[in-house]
Amino acid sequence: MSRTVWVLGDQLNRRIGALADAEPGEDRVLLVESRAKLDGRRHRQRTHLVVAAMRRFAAELESAGFDVDLRPASTLADGLRAHRGAHRGVEVVATEPNSFAARQLLERAGVETVASNQFLCHPSEFEAWVDGRRGRRLRMEDFYRWQRVRLGYLLDGAEPAGGRWNFDDQNREPPPKQVNPWPTPVCSTLDDLDRDVLDAIGPAGFGADPTGWWPTTRRQALARLRHAVDVVLPIFGPHEDVIVERSWHVAHTLLSPALNIGLLLPGEVADAAEEAYRDGRVPIASAEGFVRQVIGWREYVWGTYWHHMPGYGDRNALRAHAPLPAAFTDPAKTEMRCLGHAIEGLRERGWLHHIQRLMVLANLSTLAGVEPRAVVRWMTDSFVDGDEWVMLPNLIGMGLHADGGQMATKPYVSGGRYLHRMTDHCGGCRYDPTKRVGDDACPYTTLYWDFLARHRDRFGSNARMAQAVRGLDRLSDLPAVRRRAEVVRQGLADGTI
Ligand SMILES: Cc1cc2nc3c(=O)[nH]c(=O)nc-3n(C[C@H](O)[C@H](O)[C@H](O)COP(=O)(O)OP(=O)(O)OC[C@H]3O[C@@H](n4cnc5c(N)ncnc54)[C@H](O)[C@@H]3O)c2cc1C
Incomplete structure (x- = not known):
């Protein structure tokens, strides 16, 4: 065998790029299990997901007749070097990686790449769309409609199915009072392979051990897709x-x-949603909302x-330089109920x-x-x-609006009132979403006004923000709000808010 297809840990599918043309008996497959990725920096469930999925994918390829080199190494580059050392003169090809750094690594290592079909819109097609905009804004909604037409999703002839491109106005309801209509997700049982992976990871890393929510084989993933379409959509x-x-x-x-x-x-996921809509199993507002995602x-x-x-x-x-809130890594370091709940869920x-x-x-x-x-x-x-x-x-x-508004015309910021409307946290929280000053003022509300005051010049002339900025003129207690904001920022850094 003179050719090796190198498959990276986020390309685990027989239909992707270079692997799609590979043949058992003719091509070898290389997967490098980089120990650098087991360094405990990432959530334990992420590390487990990728390593367990790679090992299971390697086993599937072997059962399909491929000669597979699943190679532990300290880094990806070391793994490649060792593979080349073991198979002198081999030509290594890969599918275009999904990160800039990995593309550079492959280029440096002289690995030939094949165009990726892992997404529906290749970056070169995206650039063609950008060129066609001739300097106009790169709005998601315009891109989405272009994708719908070009790929043929949810169309009746040239018209959008259901008569509209966007059913978002039906998809923004506040929480229902007591009902719990949301189906329990599919969960898989862990086995010896999972336990071996957890042993290899060791005790390091943020977060709880996996309990089976995240699929690590294509078969498990297809079961999630069926459940998503039949029960969730x-x-x-x-x-x-x-x-x-x-x-x-x-x-x-x-x-x-x-x-x-x-x-x-993504194509098979969107196809499944379209089919369920055409069969009358999913209403258009839900199908459209999901296909848009x-x-x-x-x-x-x-x-x-x-x-x-x-x-x-x-x-x-926005020249933001504050440190991460202490509660982002420890939910015990906040009394904000929405934040504590989110971080607990993230750990879990x-x-x-x-x-x-x-x-x-x-x-x-x-x-x-x-x-x-x-934050990133x-x-x-x-x-x-x-x-x-x-x-x-x-x-x-x-x-974070860190690109200055290239992607979103206004920052996604809100005070406590939005969270009060869209969550059920505020009733049991020690902070009051309607207050902006005082020890019990909701930090979101205090910081919201302080943010507008800090960036008054930038957002005062923004059509979508100007009205909110003008609201500052009606605040007689703005100096007190800004003093409270300093206390809140310090408290977030110290973990005392
Ligand atoms: C600040 C922020 C950070 C995010 N970070 C990630 C991330 O690291 N990884 C990630 O996959 N998604 C990320 N998302 C997008 C989105 O939150 C998740 O994809 C979604 O929560 C995944 O859950 P789901 O599969 O149940 O999604 P569903 O609500 O069921 O949506 C279906 C699918 O649509 C896709 N999707 C929807 N919105 C987005 C989006 N904004 N960007 C990319 N894909 C989208 C996802 O693949 C998702 O599986 C982020 C969103 C925000 C606002």
């Missing part, structure tokens, strides 16, 4: 944005970890990442839904002026689905 949408203490998942599909390591491909948001952040790399992670338009499962990520964690970071690089590093390390390509646009572009 019929009610996907109305409660997309709510946070309730009685359900950690509400009606989200939990597919991101499987999608991000290749166990599922998969072929819209996910692909848009993927294209945005490559459009802005390298250097995207260094943006800091390595996953939070998008409103917790956006309006609890990123919102607080933006309001408190936490350094974007520190912490979130990438703490989430089971955390990858640079998806974290950078979601944080630098969206959550």
Whole structure:
């Protein structure tokens, strides 16, 4: 065998790139299990997910007849060197990696790459879309409609199914009072392979051990997809944005970890949603809302990442330099119920839904002026689905407004009132969302006004923010709010708020 296909840990699918053309008996497969990735920096469930999925994928390829080199090594580059040493003269090919750093590594190592089909929109296609905009804003909604038409999703002829492109207005309900309509997610049983992986990881790392929520084989991932389409999608949408203490998942599909390591491909996920809509099993508002997440948001952040790399992670338009809140790594270090609940969930499962990520964690970071690089590093390390390509646009572009408004025309910031409306935390919290000064003032509310005051010049002329900024003129207690904000910022850093 003169050719080796090198498969990276987030490309675990027979249909992706170089592996799609590989043949048992003709091509060898290399997977490098880098010990550098077991250093305890990342959430234990993330490390377990990738290592267990790689080992199981290697076993599947072997059963399909491939000669597989599953090689432990201190780094990816060392693993490649050792493989080349063991197979003199071998030609190594790979699929284009999903991170800028990995692409550079492969280039330096002289590994030939094949175009990736792991996403529906290749970065070169995204660039063609950008060129076609001729300097106009790169809006997600425009990209999404372009994808719908070009890929043919949810169309009746040339028209959008259901007569509209966007059913978002039906998908923003506050939490229902007492009912709990959200189905329990699928969970797998762990076995000896999982225990071996946990032994290899050792005691280091943030977060609890896995309990089976995150699939590590394609078969398990397909079972999650079936469950998502049959049980979750019929009610996907109305409660997309709510946070309730009685359900950690509400009606989200939990597919991101499987999608991000290749166990599922976005096309098959969107196809399954379209089919369920056509069969009358899923209403159009839910199908459209979900398809928008998969072929819209996910692909848009993927294209945005490559459009802005390298250097995207260094943006800091709001000149934010505060340290990470102490509670981000220890929920005991806050009395804010929404924050404590989010961090406990993160420790427990390595996953939070998008409103917790956006309006609890990123919102607080933006309001408190936490350094974007520190937030990106912490979130990438703490989430089971955390990858640079998806974290950078979601944080630098969206959550933290660190790109100065290139991706989102206004920062996603809010005071405590939004959290009061969309969560059930505030009733049992020691802080009052309606107050901006005093020991019991909600930190979000205090920091919101302080943020507007700090950035009055920047946002006063922003059409979508001007009204909120003008609200500052009606605050007779603004000096007291700003003094309280200093106490809050210090308390967040010390873990005493
Ligand atoms: C600040 C912030 C950080 C985020 N970090 C990550 C991350 O590290 N990894 C990650 O996969 N997602 C990230 N997201 C996007 C989103 O929160 C998660 O994809 C989603 O919560 C995953 O849960 P789910 O599979 O149940 O999603 P569902 O609500 O069921 O949505 C279906 C799918 O749509 C895709 N999707 C939806 N929104 C986005 C988005 N904004 N960006 C990318 N994909 C999207 C995901 O693949 C998801 O699986 C982030 C969002 C924010 C606001």
